[in-house]
Amino acid sequence: MTSLSDPKRSDALRRRPTMKNVADLAGVGIKTVSRVINREPHVSEETIARVRRAAEQLQYQPDIHAGNLRRADRRTDTLGLLVGSVANPFSAAVHRAVEDIALERHVAVFASSLDEDPERELSSVNAFLRRRVDGLILTTIQPSQAYLGAQLDQGIPIVFVDRRPHGIEADTVITENAEGASGAVEHLLAMGHRRIAYLGDDAKIFTARERKRGYLDTLRRAGVAPDARLMIDNLDDEAKASAAVADLLALDDPPTAIFSAQNLITVGVITSLRSAGASTRVALVGFDDVPMAALLEPAVTVVAQDPASIGEIAARRVFDRLDGLDEPARDFVVPTRLIVRGSGEIRPS
Amino acid sequence: MTSLSDPKRSDALRRRPTMKNVADLAGVGIKTVSRVINREPHVSEETIARVRRAAEQLQYQPDIHAGNLRRADRRTDTLGLLVGSVANPFSAAVHRAVEDIALERHVAVFASSLDEDPERELSSVNAFLRRRVDGLILTTIQPSQAYLGAQLDQGIPIVFVDRRPHGIEADTVITENAEGASGAVEHLLAMGHRRIAYLGDDAKIFTARERKRGYLDTLRRAGVAPDARLMIDNLDDEAKASAAVADLLALDDPPTAIFSAQNLITVGVITSLRSAGASTRVALVGFDDVPMAALLEPAVTVVAQDPASIGEIAARRVFDRLDGLDEPARDFVVPTRLIVRGSGEIRPS
DNA sequence: TTGGGATCTGATAACGATGTCATAACTGCT
DNA sequence: AGCAGTTATGACATCGTTATCAGATCCCAA
Numbered sequence A, B: 001m002t003s004l005s006d007p008k009r010s011d012a013l014r015r016r017p018t019m020k021n022v023a024d025l026a027g028v029g030i031k032t033v034s035r036v037i038n039r040e041p042h043v044s045e046e047t048i049a050r051v052r053r054a055a056e057q058l059q060y061q062p063d064i065h066a067g068n069l070r071r072a073d074r075r076t077d078t079l080g081l082l083v084g085s086v087a088n089p090f091s092a093a094v095h096r097a098v099e100d101i102a103l104e105r106h107v108a109v110f111a112s113s114l115d116e117d118p119e120r121e122l123s124s125v126n127a128f129l130r131r132r133v134d135g136l137i138l139t140t141i142q143p144s145q146a147y148l149g150a151q152l153d154q155g156i157p158i159v160f161v162d163r164r165p166h167g168i169e170a171d172t173v174i175t176e177n178a179e180g181a182s183g184a185v186e187h188l189l190a191m192g193h194r195r196i197a198y199l200g201d202d203a204k205i206f207t208a209r210e211r212k213r214g215y216l217d218t219l220r221r222a223g224v225a226p227d228a229r230l231m232i233d234n235l236d237d238e239a240k241a242s243a244a245v246a247d248l249l250a251l252d253d254p255p256t257a258i259f260s261a262q263n264l265i266t267v268g269v270i271t272s273l274r275s276a277g278a279s280t281r282v283a284l285v286g287f288d289d290v291p292m293a294a295l296l297e298p299a300v301t302v303v304a305q306d307p308a309s310i311g312e313i314a315a316r317r318v319f320d321r322l323d324g325l326d327e328p329a330r331d332f333v334v335p336t337r338l339i340v341r342g343s344g345e346i347r348p349s
Numbered sequence C: 001t002t003g004g005g006a007t008c009t010g011a012t013a014a015c016g017a018t019g020t021c022a023t024a025a026c027t028g029c030t
Numbered sequence D: 001a002g003c004a005g006t007t008a009t010g011a012c013a014t015c016g017t018t019a020t021c022a023g024a025t026c027c028c029a030a
Helices: A007-011 A019-026 A030-037 A045-058 A064-070 A089-104 A118-130 A146-153 A177-190 A206-221 A238-249 A263-275 A307-322 B019-026 B030-037 B045-058 B064-070 B089-104 B118-130 B146-153 B177-190 B206-221 B238-249 B263-275 B307-322
Strands: A078-083 A108-113 A135-138 A158-161 A171-175 A196-199 A257-260 A283-287 A301-304 A331-334 A337-339 B078-083 B108-113 B135-138 B158-161 B171-175 B196-199 B257-260 B283-287 B301-304 B331-334 B337-339
Touching: A019 A030, A019 A045, A030 A045, A064 B064, A078 A089, A078 A118, A089 A108, A089 A307, A089 B089, A089 B108, A108 A118, A108 B089, A118 A135, A118 A146, A135 A307, A146 A158, A158 A307, A171 A177, A171 A206, A171 A307, A177 A196, A177 A206, A177 A257, A177 A283, A177 A301, A177 A337, A196 A206, A196 A238, A238 A257, A238 A263, A257 A263, A263 A283, A307 A331, B019 B030, B019 B045, B030 B045, B078 B089, B078 B118, B089 B108, B089 B307, B108 B118, B118 B135, B118 B146, B135 B307, B146 B158, B158 B307, B171 B177, B171 B206, B171 B307, B177 B196, B177 B206, B177 B257, B177 B283, B177 B301, B177 B337, B196 B206, B196 B238, B238 B257, B238 B263, B257 B263, B263 B283, B307 B331
Parallel strands: A078 A108, A078 A135, A135 A158, A158 A171, A171 A331, A196 A257, A257 A283, A283 A301, B078 B108, B078 B135, B135 B158, B158 B171, B171 B331, B196 B257, B257 B283, B283 B301
Antiparallel strands: A108 B108, A301 A337, B301 B337
């Protein structure tokens, strides 16, 4: 048993073994070790065995980045992923899907959180690039992604997820935000609602704008004049969403239904409706599924996104491009699905 | 606007600029560029400006791994993190905390999912090591982690999270599993329960064993003989947990309370109790908090873990060691907190 | 026996950076 | 003016690996 407090250990830190060490121990040249490690042909069975034994004995691990320096393809088998926040269930599902695809190719994934901070977008991307990732999957908040043009020119695949980039043409995987929002609002209209509130995130965020657009378009198509007092933006946490709902309920003519345009906002809305005793009176449809939604009382009707598909499509697109696919950038629009559970089927009184 | 379909672009992929390119453009030697990039002294203001301009113009990004090869400290400013699954809320919270600490130091994080697969443990660790991470934060499932002894000897900080390693002495950050489980069971005993079921994960998992130990010890201390029919292991997804609850409820003398030892299991239990109409009759305390627990009916009493602290402590420990801290390996035990919400306060009929 | 083609092997350059060291140009003192 | 010390700069070796190429050995057919 090796131990940190083991006196044998503390005096001298052993260096990591290199190919040279393995070569010396096996009594061969380093190129031969390289051939064995990379399973190249033209090495005798006996030499292979000797090298394997030496590598085993030294617990040799090749330095992938040293190799990358000289290797023709310059691949690091590494990918950079920037999501909203690795702690958000939506982002976590995207991350997981990307990881699963990457794992098939022995590609490791750097994951970072954007936190809707433009500075973090830049520093994360730079951190990825300095580490020479093979590809990028990015959720962005900067007004323009034109700064990535040089990277595209260098042949680094970049796929944008969840939000469309600006100032650059690149592959993009997004949810059908406006359409999904329309579906939610149409559902509420069909239930007889006319006073439908919109609770959304900062308009700087692409998805927030799109969902609001779907909400507004659908109201207009139905001949319902949007009421500015029923539309609240900039709700970037649960607490703000809860407070907004309290304000709405205090109006002279409060909404009979709420369209909540993001998962954390939906949670805040539920909390607030519950504490006001209004959860069985005011209808609610949320955009993006919420954990445990089916077990709540009433169960929460949502327009569910498909984060696993988003991540998978994005990762596959990166690898397709790495495999040489050369076609114009395109959009992948991932459908949403209205999941009827109860809260959205409450009728106006 | 740069575009993928831009004909100017497709003919020749520009190479990534190197220090040499910047040096040539600025009319200086590469060492001078290196000095400017690394903010080393002894460069005139004028030269700095010229180099900066050239680097800017070429959008130069230094290759951190090429530098690492020669640099004395051999740091890659990279960390490997292996968690249960990046999609699990507990793991995601650990990940987020690690990321926050790492970001302060400009360290990027490789995140991988273990999926309780011993092979994945090995392949993830190897993937990290081949990429020369500065430190490792690991959740493990292999019966022994002795294979990591060589890395410790090489001075690579390794911190184990959530589960204690075997065959090696290294820093470990774990939840007070047995104590937390005891607290849960004591709570149920105090409510008058004697037939308390245990629903847990695979006994190969350290936390599952510890929590079961806490359950058993507490029952024995209270003079309650454990009933084998009330203890179900190997529940590794919600569906199995639900099925197990259905079986329990079908017993002649069903449990009056359930101690559910993991978050996904708790969700399965809730679903099953609900559909059997037993959620207000059978008490439930879960280990690890569950999303929306406070909003369920009844709200779910849990022994909450503190994944953010676990991640933070682990990351700090890695960096302390990288900063030269040299003390014996130690355990960090993170306390749990009983959150009383309703489901655990149901009394036996 | 010889020649020609495989097969096996290692010496050497190179990848993009940093560490070492030498050199040149200043500065401030006697 | 001469010297020492400091500042500014770049040539060159080097990190751990892979690419190139050449040399050695082997096999088989002529």
